[in-house]
Amino acid sequence: xxxxxxxxxxLVLVVDDFADNREMYSEYLSFSGYEVMEAKNxxxxxxxxxxxxxxxxxxxxxxxxxxxxxxxxxxKADEKTKKIPVVALTGHALAGHSKGAKEAGCDxxxxxxxxxxxxxxxIRRMLEGGKPAAKAKGAR
Amino acid sequence: MGAAFPTHxxxxxxxxxxxxxxxxxxxxxxxxxxxxxxxxxxxTVDWLVERAGARKALCxxxxxxxxxxxxxxxxxxxxxxxxxxxLALEEADHPLVFALARREPVMLPKGRxxxxxxxxxxxxxxxxxxxxxxxxxxxLLVSPSRCEQEAKWAAEMLGQxxxxxxxxxxxxxxxxxxxxxxxxxLNIINAxxxxxxxxxxxGRMIISNARADALFSAREGESEGRHRAVTLNNMLYSxxxxxxxxxxxxxxxxxxLLVSPSEGSDLLFELLSSVVQHPREGTCVVSILRNVTDLRAATExxxxxxxxxxxxxxDVRAERDRLDLIIDSVADPILVTDPSGKIxxxxxxxxxxxxxxxxxxxxxxERAVRSNDAHFSSFISNLFLAGAGLRLRGEIALVDPATKQxxxxxxxxxxxxxEHGELTAVAxxxxxxxxxxxxxxxxEQLKEASARLEEKVREATAELVRRNELLQRQHLELEQxxxxxxxxxxxxxxEFRTPLNAILGYTSMLLQGxxxxxxxxxxxxxxxxxxxxxxxxxxxxxxxxxxxIEAGKMPVHVEEFAVxxxxxxxxxxxxxxxxxxxxxxxxxxxxxxxxxxWSDRQKVKQIVLNLLTNxxxxxxxxxxxxxxxxxxxxxxxxxxxxDTGIGxxxxxxxxxxxxxxQADSSVTREYGGAGLGLAICRRLARMLDGRLELQSQxxxxxxxxxxIPRKGRRR
Numbered sequence: 042x043x044x045x046x047x048x049x050x051x052l053v054l055v056v057d058d059f060a061d062n063r064e065m066y067s068e069y070l071s072f073s074g075y076e077v078m079e080a081k082n083x084x085x086x087x088x089x090x091x092x093x094x095x096x097x098x099x100x101x102x103x104x105x106x107x108x109x110x111x112x113x114x115x116x117k118a119d120e121k122t123k124k125i126p127v128v129a130l131t132g133h134a135l136a137g138h139s140k141g142a143k144e145a146g147c148d149x150x151x152x153x154x155x156x157x158x159x160x161x162x163x164i165r166r167m168l169e170g171g172k173p174a175a176k177a178k179g180a181r
Numbered sequence: 182m183g184a185a186f187p188t189h190x191x192x193x194x195x196x197x198x199x200x201x202x203x204x205x206x207x208x209x210x211x212x213x214x215x216x217x218x219x220x221x222x223x224x225t226v227d228w229l230v231e232r233a234g235a236r237k238a239l240c241x242x243x244x245x246x247x248x249x250x251x252x253x254x255x256x257x258x259x260x261x262x263x264x265x266x267x268l269a270l271e272e273a274d275h276p277l278v279f280a281l282a283r284r285e286p287v288m289l290p291k292g293r294x295x296x297x298x299x300x301x302x303x304x305x306x307x308x309x310x311x312x313x314x315x316x317x318x319x320x321l322l323v324s325p326s327r328c329e330q331e332a333k334w335a336a337e338m339l340g341q342x343x344x345x346x347x348x349x350x351x352x353x354x355x356x357x358x359x360x361x362x363x364x365x366x367l368n369i370i371n372a373x374x375x376x377x378x379x380x381x382x383x384g385r386m387i388i389s390n391a392r393a394d395a396l397f398s399a400r401e402g403e404s405e406g407r408h409r410a411v412t413l414n415n416m417l418y419s420x421x422x423x424x425x426x427x428x429x430x431x432x433x434x435x436x437x438l439l440v441s442p443s444e445g446s447d448l449l450f451e452l453l454s455s456v457v458q459h460p461r462e463g464t465c466v467v468s469i470l471r472n473v474t475d476l477r478a479a480t481e482x483x484x485x486x487x488x489x490x491x492x493x494x495x496d497v498r499a500e501r502d503r504l505d506l507i508i509d510s511v512a513d514p515i516l517v518t519d520p521s522g523k524i525x526x527x528x529x530x531x532x533x534x535x536x537x538x539x540x541x542x543x544x545x546x547e548r549a550v551r552s553n554d555a556h557f558s559s560f561i562s563n564l565f566l567a568g569a570g571l572r573l574r575g576e577i578a579l580v581d582p583a584t585k586q587x588x589x590x591x592x593x594x595x596x597x598x599x600e601h602g603e604l605t606a607v608a609x610x611x612x613x614x615x616x617x618x619x620x621x622x623x624x625e626q627l628k629e630a631s632a633r634l635e636e637k638v639r640e641a642t643a644e645l646v647r648r649n650e651l652l653q654r655q656h657l658e659l660e661q662x663x664x665x666x667x668x669x670x671x672x673x674x675x676e677f678r679t680p681l682n683a684i685l686g687y688t689s690m691l692l693q694g695x696x697x698x699x700x701x702x703x704x705x706x707x708x709x710x711x712x713x714x715x716x717x718x719x720x721x722x723x724x725x726x727x728x729x730i731e732a733g734k735m736p737v738h739v740e741e742f743a744v745x746x747x748x749x750x751x752x753x754x755x756x757x758x759x760x761x762x763x764x765x766x767x768x769x770x771x772x773x774x775x776x777x778x779w780s781d782r783q784k785v786k787q788i789v790l791n792l793l794t795n796x797x798x799x800x801x802x803x804x805x806x807x808x809x810x811x812x813x814x815x816x817x818x819x820x821x822x823x824d825t826g827i828g829x830x831x832x833x834x835x836x837x838x839x840x841x842x843q844a845d846s847s848v849t850r851e852y853g854g855a856g857l858g859l860a861i862c863r864r865l866a867r868m869l870d871g872r873l874e875l876q877s878q879x880x881x882x883x884x885x886x887x888x889i890p891r892k893g894r895r896r
Binding site for chain 2 (some may be wrong): 059061062065066068069103124131132153154155156157158
């Protein structure tokens with residue numbers, strides 16, 4: 042999968058402290074044709090985003106060191122990284138979480154459990170400049 | 182008598198005689214023509230000097246009132262000689278007084294006390310009275326004495342004349358006196374305030390005073406009414422007199438009713454009349470009328486007052502009788518004593534206490550009475566202690582003489598004071614306290630019991646408060662525990678989801694052949710892994726929903742939406758399940774022109790989805806039908822899901838809505854699910870101000886209905 046208009050593969054930053062999930066998404070995204078980089082917490086996410094300016098960031102919210110909300114806020118506050126869409130992904134299916142994510146600057150919101158193909162569909166939609174999802178959709 | 186008179190001269194006897202006669206005639210004429218003693222005296226002395234040959238003549242008359250002899254006329258006597266001839270008759274040795282006592286003329290002794298200034302030889306001739314000829318009227322003095330003859334004659338004439346004049350004057354005097362007395366008498370009668378009349382026996386007026394005139398006489402020109410009244414009064418008076426005449430009792434008194442001529446009102450008189458015999462008038466009647474009109478009125482007033490007094494007295498007597506009756510009928514003993522404590526009066530209940538009963542002459546009864554007396558007297562005596570006031574209240578321990586039982590009484594004694602504040606009696610009323618004391622005792626018991634009860638209630642209340650506090654604390658703790666539980670469950674669900682996410686993700690990847698092709702047997706097993714993982718997820722979601730609802734973390738978002746579209750969406754979602762159950766047909770019954778609904782679309786959808794899922798789950802073959810209705814006023818929306826499944830026993834209808842409870846726990850295993858679906862649905866329905874209804878019979882299928890207001894409240 043290529044980044045629009047560049048011909049190169051789109052770079053996805055997956056931020057999750059739970060290795061199995063992080064690696065599962067990474068593998069599937071790679072399988073689906075994306076270049077993937079990983080981060081285990083908010084701090085790493087900010088460093089990685091600054092280092093390589095990914096096309097999109099998949100952000101788990103409950104993170105050690107620096108949580109996803111804080112990281113998103115900082116990314117969105119930085120001129121350099123503010124244009125990178127952030128898709129929040131959390132196992133906390135509470136309304137407050139998605140609201141908090143929106144307020145922090147997340148562009149989209151997905152609830153766990155989220156099947157890998159669902160994530161890919163959302164990434165594709167976001168990168169194509171599609172409208173933000175009206176509703177977080179998880180497997181119920 | 183040596184006196185010589187020239188007229189009796191022998192010289193010319195005839196001529197002289199004629200001359201003397203004419204002189205005497207002149208004097209007689211003079212005396213006849215005069216009616217005044219002094220004038221007569223003067224005429225006489227002048228005549229003696231002028232016609233009888235006297236040189237000097239003087240007349241002195243006795244004034245009977247002053248008892249003196251005074252000169253009244255003189256002729257030929259120098260003024261100085263006679264001016265003071267004025268002497269008291271008491272001077273008996275005076276020659277003039279002596280001369281007065283003589284019948285015959287007396288020759289006054291010359292130059293010897295013949296009166297002051299009286300000089301010469303006077304012959305004193307007494308003036309005789311006509312009747313008895315006593316020489317008492319006065320003296321005629323002449324000089325010289327030779328004219329004695331003529332002087333004696335003149336003295337005779339003058340004496341007679343003066344005597345006549347004096348008698349006439351005396352008569353006139355007494356007439357005047359009589360007249361005065363009469364006037365005085367009339368004034369006296371007129372001054373009397375009572376009419377006084379002197380009448381003849383027929384009532385004709387002889388004398389009347391002014392008051393009587395006002396009643397009995399009218400003058401011409403006065404009013405007709407007065408004339409009539411006067412006529413009537415006269416008739417009434419005559420009638421009264423004639424009655425009196427019959428009586429013949431001399432003096433009498435009676436009442437006489439007359440008419441006031443001036444006012445026309447009745448006047449009542451007392452008529453006092455007495456008969457008098459008058460030498461000239463004959464029998465007369467003297468009447469005095471006394472106005473007793475006012476007196477009568479006063480008498481009547483007194484009679485009336487007396488009558489009223491009598492009536493009042495009767496009233497008082499009746500009142501007293503009634504009072505006696507009342508006092509006797511009072512059940513409480515009443516006693517009236519004098520200040521010394523002696524019983525003046527008592528009613529029959531008092532008598533039973535203070536007199537020995539006739540039927541019981543025992544010593545015991547006697548003792549009871551004496552004891553009662555003593556106690557009572559002792560009580561009364563307290564009333565006379567200083568500062569005791571007018572009333573005294575107290576208790577006396579008496580004994581009933583009949584039963585010999587103690588009789589506690591309450592006594593109220595009051596001083597009875599006279600108008601002047603003097604103590605006249607003491608009235609005492611006794612009231613049997615036996616019952617009251619018994620009541621008081623019972624009341625005390627009751628109070629005690631009440632206090633005990635109150636104490637118990639207080640204890641119980643305190644216990645309740647304590648328990649309540651405990652409960653509140655427990656409730657708080659429970660709430661906190663519940664909160665913790667919800668928080669814990671929310672955290673747990675997150676913790677469950679994270680590995681589940683990996684399980685589902687990897688399974689999905691394997692099934693998609695991300696890691697290369699898998700055999701059908703492997704794929705079959707992976708589908709089972711996936712299915713169980715999804716089931717686990719649904720259980721976790723249910724638990725999460727419950728804990729969110731309980732933690733109050735599920736807000737309601739009211740929005741407008743169309744029900745038919747929602748139903749289509751739902752049917753599309755359950756389509757795979759329906760297709761899986763090959764012998765199941767799903768259908769809808771939605772009226773056209775259904776109005777839009779205001780509610781939380783997400784929650785309505787969740788509820789109906791749950792109902793649909795359940796219906797499909799429990800219906801192996803037959804139909805599942807979604808029916809939408811509104812009430813006539815379009816206030817309520819009813820969404821029913823009807824199936825032809827196994828149905829639910831009515832006794833389990835309530836159970837199916839409880840948490841973690843499928844009607845039969847074996848059902849959970851057969852049909853899957855945590856059994857939380859309906860519990861969640863009911864809670865969600867309540868959050869939407871609605872409810873869930875169930876109609877079902879075993880084997881006859883079930884109909885679950887969601888009822889919500891068509892226009893839900895915004896929060």
